[in-house]
Amino acid sequence: DQQVKQNSPSLSVQEGRISILNCDYTNSMFDYFLWYKKYPAEGPTFLISISSIKDKNEDGRFTVFLNKSAKHLSLHIVPSQPGDSAVYFCAASAIGSYIPTFGRGTSLIVHP
Amino acid sequence: DTGVSQDPRHKITKRGQNVTFRCDPISEHNRLYWYRQTLGQGPEFLTYFQNEAQLEKSRLLSDRFSAERPKGSFSTLEIQRTEQGDSAMYLCASSPGYEQYFGPGTRLTVT
Numbered sequence: 521d522q523q524v525k526q527n528s529p530s531l532s533v534q535e536g537r538i539s540i541l542n543c544d545y546t547n548s549m550f551d552y553f554l555w556y557k558k559y560p561a562e563g564p565t566f567l568i569s570i571s572s573i574k575d576k577n578e579d580g581r582f583t584v585f586l587n588k589s590a591k592h593l594s595l596h597i598v599p600s601q602p603g604d605s606a607v608y609f610c611a612a613s614a615i616g617s618y619i620p621t622f623g624r625g626t627s628l629i630v631h632p
Numbered sequence: 633d634t635g636v637s638q639d640p641r642h643k644i645t646k647r648g649q650n651v652t653f654r655c656d657p658i659s660e661h662n663r664l665y666w667y668r669q670t671l672g673q674g675p676e677f678l679t680y681f682q683n684e685a686q687l688e689k690s691r692l693l694s695d696r697f698s699a700e701r702p703k704g705s706f707s708t709l710e711i712q713r714t715e716q717g718d719s720a721m722y723l724c725a726s727s728p729g730y731e732q733y734f735g736p737g738t739r740l741t742v743t
Contacts, residue, residue: 619677620677
């Protein structure tokens with residue numbers, strides 16, 4: 521049973537436009553959420569996170585939105601750049617736990 | 633370079649052999665994690681150390697897998713009597729808090 525779901529395996533976006541990656545979770549005990557980016561032949565790289573006490577966190581071109589009632593979060597990348605092409609993983613940790621559960625990832629391709 | 637390093641990067645072994653992987657975390661991080669990742673999946677938690685103490689192991693982890701972190705520094709992950717289903721990328725990560733910093737992984741192929 522997947523507790524963190526990324527239902528879109530892939531997403532294609534034009535350079536300069538907005539990329540929106542979605543993530544849903546089922547465990548109501550999750551209270552800390554993270555996004556990681558992974559290039560081929562490398563380990564995942566931490567991108568941005570959000571605590572359940574917030575509904576938005578922004579870092580440069582990256583913004584994460586959290587909708588607790590819907591158990592949904594999204595990562596917005598504006599403007600998208602070809603170098604953003606990678607696999608993006610959503611992850612969530614439960615209250616008091618430092619062990620995240622990862623989704624299966626969404627492959628983002630940004631076309632020049 | 634003060635990132636997380638893993639050795640070897642690639643390992644090909646025959647079924648039934650034992651393999652050992654090493655992870656050197658970021659030195660000031662007290663938490664260390666091992667994950668397994670297969671194609672089309674996210675990292676799957678295997679085990680977690682805080683300093684030298686192994687605090688949690690996945691219930692999915694076979695007893696053929698063992699991990700150590702002597703003196704709270706580097707860590708090793710050993711797989712005994714490897715099976716073809718063990719073929720995967722093995723990732724190590726270290727962390728000072730919630731955010732994890734991953735190494736490049738060790739790709740294991742069991743033939």
